[in-house]
Amino acid sequence: MAGSPARPVPRAALLRRSPAVAALCAAALGAGLLVAASPQAAADAAVRIHDIQGTTRLSPLAGQQVEAVPGVVTGVRTYGSRGFWFQDTRPDGDPATSEGLFVFTNSSPTVRAGDAVEVTGTVTEYVPGGAAGGNQSLTQLSRPSVTVVSSGNPLPPAQVIDARAVPPRYTPEGGPDAGGSINSLTLRPRSYALDFYESLEGMNVRIGTSRVVGATDPYAELWVTVKPGERPSPRGGTVYGSYTAQNTGRLQVQQLAPLADSPFPRADVGDRLTGRTEGPLDYNQYGGYTLAARELGEVRSRGLEREKTRPQAKGELAVATYNVENLDPGDPQEKFDALAKAVVTNLASPDVLALEEIQDDNGPTDDGTVSAEETLRRFTEAVRAAGGPAYDWRSIDPVDKADGGEPGGNIRQAFLFNPGRVSFTDRPGGDATTATGVVRERGGAALTHSPGRVDPADPAWRNSRKPLAGEFTFRGERVFLVANHFASKGGDEPLAGHHQPPTRSSETQRHAQAASVNTFVKKLLSADREAKVLVLGDINDFEFSGTTEALGSGGVLRPAVLSLPRAERYSYVFQGNSQVLDQILVSPAVRHFRYDSVHINAEFADQNSDHDPQVLRFRP
The missing domain is CATH 3.60.10.10 (Endonuclease/exonuclease/phosphatase)
Structure with a gap:
């Protein structure tokens, strides 16, 4: 990938993907030319989610087959783009690499939140709405084979998204050598809001009580801000004041539960989404970064009223x-x-x-x-x-x-x-x-x-x-x-x-x-x-x-x-x-x-x- 060297694929993963190489290595082991790794060392060398996500917006392993990638399921979507998210419980400590990933199953998944799984599949970069629309891509595994190792496991702790976590600057500028794209830039999650959200792509996140800045729409989604002091309007919204003041605290919220099972709450601007809202961080064509809520807070109305202008005077x-x-x-x-x-x-x-x-x-x-x-x-x-x-x-x-x-x-x-x-x-x-x-x-x-x-x-x-x-x-x-x-x-x-x-x-x-x-x-x-x-x-x-x-x-x-x-x-x-x-x-x-x-x-x-x-x- 231009501007960012791809991470080398771990040797153990190459052994699994190539039967010919595996046979040669087995022969070498038998001849005493190679030393067999311990099971723990082999597990450490396996491809993990952070290897797939990498430190930029595009996976260094895009187009490659990966096998037995481990993690715990954090959310399941049975409608729209069907699939599930899973997350590594052994993070690498690099703030630029996400530990979560979406698995596109096409049909309704059979896994549940809390299942420990190993997923084999092809690493792909899916662009919601098509490449011509200009959206970022979503790193995911396609054509998966899923093995459930155990069930009922605790979920990875949710990353908190709040005013302190989200940087005040919205985005880096794309380089002219990349046609203005930021895809190849190394993520700086402590410097830019878009980099911060991208570094959490697919991970379990949560927000606390937040102000609604975009009312519930016909598609069962709303917008909140995690920054209550960011350009507020008197009526509870967040005002867009210039091309360089994009309002970094905005976040779209949807829910994973089908509407038939759990109707989405109606909210007006200025209302509060109270309590805990938690789930995987998704990216879609209709709003970018979106909290796909496994657990959705309650809407508390602030009683917003429709305005009335005064009548004109006789001479007006x-x-x-x-x-x-x-x-x-x-x-x-x-x-x-x-x-x-x-x-x-x-x-x-x-x-x-x-x-x-x-x-x-x-x-x-x-x-x-x-x-x-x-x-x-x-x-x-x-x-x-x-x-x-x-x-x-x-x-x-x-x-x-x-x-x-x-x-x-x-x-x-x-x-x-x-x-x-x-x-x-x-x-x-x-x-x-x-x-x-x-x-x-x-x-x-x-x-x-x-x-x-x-x-x-x-x-x-x-x-x-x-x-x-x-x-x-x-x-x-x-x-x-x-x-x-x-x-x-x-x-x-x-x-x-x-x-x-x-x-x-x-x-x-x-x-x-x-x-x-x-x-x-x-x-x-x-x-x-x-x-x-x-x-x-x-x-x-x-x-x-x-x-x-x-x-x-x-x-x-x-x-x-x-x-x-x-x-x-x-x-x-x-x-x-x-x-x-x-x-x-x-x-x-x-x-x-x-x-x-x-x-x-x-x-x-x-x-x-x-x-x-x-x-x-x-x-x-």
Whole structure:
């Protein structure tokens, strides 16, 4: 392996693997040319788990057959990737070498925790999700033959993972000679968090009472932090503040018991996973290092409540953005009602609401339908039934299958507005392929098409949602809104991947999209430097990202979320990191405003959407 010399295979292991060599050695022993080793010496020379794991992320014995590797079973998984973990009870004392290993059996294992076993198999490096995804590999034994030596043995003591054990630095950087990969670097578990976790791969570990920073999801997993003081949010999460502040204390927790036998607990952000949680340390494609709990603590609720923003004053215009997660008429009425109630109760019925992920009238059915009239009718009726205003709406139907998202769904943005408070300026001619322009009218800027799409022919919007522009009037003042849903982060490499820093390939398209919107805003400000412009929606990128920087290039826009304290800047929770994806940016003429990220979904196991809505109030 490049950069790290492979450990020599112990001679006893070579003797076992090669019948020809074994025969020659037997003859030599008989002739007195070799001295037979004692049984204890032979056992000492045998391949052990730490020999297989080695001091880097890749096994020095990858691809080789090993025989009679000893250890005690510490956990059994009978679903998903079926197999078991076992651990050597005679560690080598090197903190860089793990003493635990996963054995992939493919079918349900017959061993139990506490069985002392000897395993023969092939050493493999399995990359969860495939090599193209950028994940680290999991060292394991495949095609195993297992011998149970005894049962009922005590398990190896669990390695404690806590704030003192996990280093504050997240990862070393990958070397340029290795293409940015950290695979060949010798592990430094006292220096880097990823090295610390890797040095425990497959071993029995435990955590004590820990704060939940990622709510229970539909796949029966949650996230905790073992570092209570690491960038906490006021509501109990852990805030992601930069590309070099990855939050080292985060750890995913699953359970080994089948859900039918032991339902996974429901937890919200800020709750506590109390007591002892113990089991093997796994690595998977959906979160990296994961505690596969053989013993799971209890969730203690901290009673997190959904936020409510204040109502706008008479002279304030309230503008909001909300990703409603693939809403279509095929969804149960309960989803429409819950989303509508949130608009009325939690968002205080904003004057204008930009919606993302409105699907066509038959959702994922792929039959050429592009209209979303039924989707929007049902949603606005649900708002009225919840006590809200009789919202009107404007949108533009996309070309079938041209805007990405769920296949057949034809998602798009839409404007809802309260005609009792604000008026929409209709300028006909906008459609899926026609770009709206900017003209000067009565001493100010105006759109040529309202609603209209922003530069839909730009390659930046290929297979992605095109921005929707609209012209509104509030108390005699024009306000321009551009509703967005930028390209997703799909395809980016994970934080815990083997390339460090990870490759963020999806940024390329978002940067181009940001430049397109920035150019359009500059046209508005060129026609009227005092134009009041709000660019809002699911930007799918952070407030510190290059995407946000490109949106504001030239000083034409500033992110309103920066008006919040750092610990309150988030609209989404991903792998235990509370982070910004949804944004509202304002032009210089919007001088005084109040901004609120209204936390009603992302921190909860019970979600109506995976995004939190954003509200901005100002006096035009």
